[in-house]
Amino acid sequence: MNYVPTRITADGRDGYPVEAGRYRLIAARACPWANRAIIVRRLLGLEGAISMGLTGPTHDQRSWTFDLDPGGVDPVLGYERLQQAYFARFPDYPRGITVPAIVDETDGKLVTNDFAQMTLDLSLEWTAFHREGAPELYPEHLRDEMDVVMKRVFTEVNNGVYRCGFAGSQESYEAAYDRLFVALDWLEERLAGRRFLMGESITEADVRLFTTLARFDPVYHGHFKCNRQKLSEMPVLWAYARDLFQTPGFGDTTDFAQIKKHYYVVHSDINPTQIVPKGPDLAGWLTPHHREELGGRPFGDGTPPGPPLPAEVVPASGAALAA
Template sequence: MSYVSTAGEFTRDQRYIATRITADGRDGYPVEPGRYRLIVSRACPWANRAIIVRRLLGLEDVLSMGVAGPTHDERSWTFDLDPDQRDPVLGIERLQEAFRKRFPEYDKGITVPAMVDVPTGQVVTNDFAQITLDLSSEWREFHRPGAPELYPADKREEIDKVNKFVFADVNNGVYRAGFAGSQDAYEKAYHRLFDRLDKLSELLAGQRYLAGDTITEADVRLFTTLARFDPVYHGHFKCNRSKLTEMPVLWAYARDLFQTPGFGDTIDFTHIKRHYYEVHRDINPSGIVPLGPDLSGWLTEHGREKLGGRPFGDGTPPPPPKDAEVVPPGHGATIQPELL
């Protein structure tokens, strides 16, 4: 439901369902174990954030997760990864069904992540930015022992400020370049993106994480874009001044996070590439999915420990992902034999 203006500028439709799932249930949807299902696609950077936050906070046993396939048509994401092509909990073939069950005339984007109320089968919200913040703040009663503070009260103003410009210039910036409808709009988006990446490099040269010495919501939001940069955005979206691997500080920062439990083990590079190259036929008419790039570098030494910091603060790393939620073999980064 996003569009390109007459000036060729890409504009994201941000009319999301603003209903929230809260501890006090003020919107009619109280936090309850087992009541909701988080619907994601591993291909989508916005959904990937929710996958990471859910895992870091240890909410797997109270909030189930349904994984849609990496591609979709104009109607919506489908559950083609499941044996009978239906989500095993909701019993639906398309995410669209949950949206239309609550809003029969729904005319906005059918997007992931989405929270669905299992008893009614109705979507609750697809407000991706608020979903992860609420997992940190409203679902606290059900966090695992040792869950990190991803959105600590004393840093929220700083985190919100970082999130605002990272969204505008980087998370959404790659799309503004990729879907630009004119040379001028593309060049403006391109320069805005790389100017911000240069500023982020300056910041991260002196501190391990975006808001200090521990991982926060801000790092989750930047990471999912960086993970897709070389496989997709550099070529497919024409963000080609530099590869991530050619930006030393950001590359080391991204590797540091990738090698942190809960981050890299959620990344499915196969789904990521299939989604962008197969779905975006307007900018890749053939639908051919490139074989590269070499992903082995993600597991090489990053050296960020010298900056100090405690990734999880006073908390602890999450346990390994549940068997049913492990990224399929060959879909993530692998170490080349000569690196062993």
Template sequence: MATKSTKNETEFSTKGAYVTGAQFTRDTNYIETRITRDGADGYPVEAGRYRLVVSRACPWAHRSTIVRRLLGLEDAISIGVCGPTHDVRSWTFDLDEGGVDPVLGIARLQEAYFKRTPNYPRGITVPAMVDIPSGAVATNNFPQITLDFSTEWSEFHREGAPDLYPEALREEMEVVNKRVFTEINNGVYRCGFAGSQEAYEAAYSRLFTALDWLEERLATQRFLMGESITEADVRLFTTLVRFDAVYHGHFKCNRNKLTEMPVLWAYARDLFQTPGFGDTVNFEQIKAHYYIVHTDLNPTQIVPVGPDTSGWATAHGREALGGRPFGAGTAPTRPMDA
């Protein structure tokens, strides 16, 4: 981990990321205990025991809200939503009455981390699964949280829940997910927080090389892994939906907008219009987070009015590729909570 030498780098640590010299480096050391059926790590799957804490602004947390909704885990796992902005100490529950989470009884997510490890030294990140009885974070390992929602929490899936992590596709999906994470999900951050022209240009080139690869891959198949939505699509979507609103301008990812990449733009609209995706998006909170919190990139903290988001509701034409978005399952019909 890099030494945190400036105030803004310390602020970034609330998301678990630092700038190492000229290169942006993400801290990927998470609380790796898992919530499993056998409770091997001390946290057994149990309906009502855990609270998923997220922010609508954060792309990493957004994954968990989508998967929770697609699988119908609302009754088994409650959700706490932090506001879109935070200070150096952590995410806050300023959207709740009195600024306190009504279930956990805390004002800052930091308190749940300190219950797990006093003076927890790493990033205070979302998503976090909090053990309600103890008030402590059980895990903040965001890639594993959603996989465990699919595999360990299957007893509580809704009828008609899709298989987001099909066993036959896992080996290929691991390769796709790795490239999407390193080159795209994290690639936009490498552009935005590059500390030199050279580092920025290298990150920029890697990002758009990967986006061009996706344009080609998705030209002949409806979803990343084929005919149905999987975990891989969830992971890509949370970056694509933020691309024009934030990453194109704020992070200087400006070779072109998402709306200027015909295949990816149609693919993203297809997902956005699918229950569980677009209904979990809050563009105002997304913009508020990036443009207000990242004061070194935007010292005025002025939040852009645009871009126009009405295009997300326009026809995408991806049905022509066939496929069934939910495979043998069905779309969620439960109204969006929180």
């Protein structure tokens, strides 16, 4: 899919300069691509500079909708459907209406839905509004290696689970399955001796991997037939995922109820009954991971973010069980 490549930059070269209070991130907790933007915004402390609207976990063929808001209307944009922001800028927009999206609050028009560039720009272009102690998620000295790692994570894992789930033949499914687990085995090996993907501190690469791992056992293992093992049966990746989950910004932005409802209800071609599974048990996410034994400094020279804004706390129905 081609995304709207407009960027919000410090120099405003695309016509959209970085400006606190002007833009609204529209996201869905259910969506792994949107979950990335939610995490990065929180890690960098951009809540006061960029507002956030959340859609419901399901959508129809037309658009994500603001089911969670009173009257089903986003309180800032006044929209019932994210589609309205897309059409405000592109009346004949021909592609899918996707999250995350950033909308200009001044005119209600979509700015960008380029999820990969979006989070990098939050790190690199919005530095004037980062909180004190914000981590460096895309450090310059690691970028060449990071780009290689993130490309493999994207093609083989983030997209790999979808290739399995939407395979149209036994042959294509088995090929996708093999590719996915080759990559997961590579990650098990890579993370065995280092706490995070790029070493001792959390980076954008970890954010991108985490959102797929969080959905693996609740959705991808069964719904997408990625069932060689559960995440909880891959010792290194499971400990790594728990380490991140227990880090402010990761687990506290993860809503398992919305995640399950999205996939099992929206993908009616795969799950015609639209029955949402009760499991799996979430208590394991809060068990000790022992990854601190590898050392490392999760936020580098920075500090963890504070608690989420009261309006952005994940409902108890979707959170992992309290310890």
